[in-house]
Amino acid sequence: ATPMSIMVATGRGAQAGVLVRNAEALERFASADVLIVDKTGTLTEGRPALTDVAGLDGVTEEEVLRLAAALERGSEHPLAEAILSGAKARDIALPEATGFEAVTGRGVRGTVEGRAVALGNAALLADIGLSEDALSARAESLRDAGRTVMFLAVDGRLAGFVAVADPIRESAPEALETLHAHGLRVVMATGDNARTAAAVAGKLGLEEVHAGMSPQDKADLVARLRGEGLSVAMAGDGVNDAPALAAADVGIAMGTGADVAVQSAGLTLLKGDLRGLLRARRLAEATIANIR
Ligand code: ADP
Ligand code: MG
Numbered sequence: 116a117t118p119m120s121i122m123v124a125t126g127r128g129a130q131a132g133v134l135v136r137n138a139e140a141l142e143r144f145a146s147a148d149v150l151i152v153d154k155t156g157t158l159t160e161g162r163p164a165l166t167d168v169a170g171l172d173g174v175t176e177e178e179v180l181r182l183a184a185a186l187e188r189g190s191e192h193p194l195a196e197a198i199l200s201g202a203k204a205r206d207i208a209l210p211e212a213t214g215f216e217a218v219t220g221r222g223v224r225g226t227v228e229g230r231a232v233a234l235g236n237a238a239l240l241a242d243i244g245l246s247e248d249a250l251s252a253r254a255e256s257l258r259d260a261g262r263t264v265m266f267l268a269v270d271g272r273l274a275g276f277v278a279v280a281d282p283i284r285e286s287a288p289e290a291l292e293t294l295h296a297h298g299l300r301v302v303m304a305t306g307d308n309a310r311t312a313a314a315v316a317g318k319l320g321l322e323e324v325h326a327g328m329s330p331q332d333k334a335d336l337v338a339r340l341r342g343e344g345l346s347v348a349m350a351g352d353g354v355n356d357a358p359a360l361a362a363a364d365v366g367i368a369m370g371t372g373a374d375v376a377v378q379s380a381g382l383t384l385l386k387g388d389l390r391g392l393l394r395a396r397r398l399a400e401a402t403i404a405n406i407r
Contacts, residue, residue, distance in 0.1 A: 131394035132385045134370070138402075140381025143365040145399030147348040149340055150294060150392075151333070151359065154305035154315055155263075156352035157369055158287050161193050161387075163279035165201030166262060170275040171249055179267050179275035181207050183234050185227045189215035194265065195223070197279040198234075218242070220306045220329045220355060222265060233268040234277075236308065238327070240266055245273050254278075258310035261318070283318060290389035291319055294396070304333045306355055333359035352376055352387070367392065 128135040135141050152158055168176040184202035187195035189212060202209060212232070215225040221242070222235015233239055237247050245268055247254060254264040254276060262278045295301050302323040305312045309326035316324045325336060333351075337359050340347045349356070349363035352372025360366030360379040368380035371387035384391040 128382075128395065128398055131398060132388050132391040133395045133398070134383035134385060135395075136381045136383075140365050141395065141399040141402055143346065144348055144367070144382060144395055145402075146346050147299065147365060148345040149300045149302060149347050151302045151304050151337060151340075151347065151349045151363070152291075153333070153351035153353065153356050154303055154307055154312060155281060156193065156372055157350055157356075157387075158291075158303070158315065158319065158389075159281040159283055161281065161352060161369075161371065163193055163197040163263065163281040165197050165204075165277060166280045167257060167264075167278035168201075168275070169250065169253060171273055174269070174274045176275070177205070177207060180205065180277060181209065182227055182230075182232050182269065182274075183265070183267050183277050185209045185212045186215070186223045186225050186232055186234050188212060189225065190217055190223050192217070192223075193281075194263065194279060198265075198277055201277070230270050231268075234265050236265065240268060240273070243268060243271060245271070247273070249273055250276055255310060258308055259314055261311055261314040263307055263311055283315065284387065284389060286389040288319055290392050291321065293393050295320075297396070299396075302336075304328050304336055304359070306330075330355040330358050334362045337362040350384075350392070367395075 168180050170176050170179045180202050184198050187198045210228050212225040212227045217223050221239040224233040257264050257278045262280050264276050264278045266276045267274045303316050303321050304325045312324050312326035337347050346364045348365045349359045350367040352369035354373045354375050357375045357379045366380035367382045368376040369387040370383050370385045377383050
């Protein structure tokens with residue numbers, strides 16, 4: 116690789132809205148067979164908004180939101196922001212939470228007003244010996260609309276849920292369709308629920324979906340595909356994507372995402388514009404043609 120063509124590519128990359136760490140990153144993206152994409156914050160905007168609240172067994176919606184938001188004060192997850200904004204919009208005063216604990220890929224736990232409170236997905240409920248059954252029917256119809264449902268447990272009992280919606284990025288449909296048309300196999304990997312993931316994938320025409328994945332599961336998926344001899348690109352925005360970004364032949368971070376994601380990636384899409392993927396692929400192909 117000549118330093119000149121690399122410099123030119125790096126400069127053009129910046130113009131195309133792509134930050135190029137080094138020439139290898141660009142070269143590897145040009146020859147990638149598979150692109151794994153995270154859902155939340157990568158295919159979607161990553162700015163979820165509260166849409167639904169439900170209480171169970173006499174617990175009011177306001178009480179569900181009050182306890183959920185009290186816990187989320189300790190969290191930096193985008194889901195936490197949605198719940199806190201929702202509580203603020205309804206003028207709900209929030210109590211203090213103590214013993215706060217974030218369970219990566221599952222949710223949050225702590226003590227509020229002397230009660231043990233947990234908020235998160237079905238896996239978090241299972242951790243404390245509960246199931247979502249009593250609220251499943253309502254949760255499933257929200258998931259089919261692409262929403263993310265988080266359950267609230269209070270003192271070992273299911274108390275309700277909150278749900279959020281996170282719109283698909285405007286740049287996603289065109290970018291995915293074009294990459295697919297150019298022969299790239301596109302796979303979704305998400306920590307979110309399978310139904311929610313399927314609803315979002317359906318809107319984007321994605322057929323291959325892996326849901327309920329932990330950060331390690333995402334990295335393992337990358338390793339498995341590489342083990343099949345495929346060259347793997349991984350695009351993600353979060354702390355939970357960092358291991359997979361680092362394990363891929365080329366990691367692609369969203370400029371709107373977490374610092375650790377950007378640090379783990381060879382390419383960064385400025386402003387999180389997925390059309391940058393198309394421009395990066397074209398740029399990479401042109402650069403390689405120049406080099407050889
Ligand atoms: P993704 O891969 O979609 O970015 P994560 O791995 O961060 O998602 O989280 C997976 C799931 O764990 C979420 O869909 C949510 O149900 C639950 N979860 C994670 N963090 C929180 C939180 N702070 N509050 C409530 N639920 C959470
Ligand atoms: Mg994400």
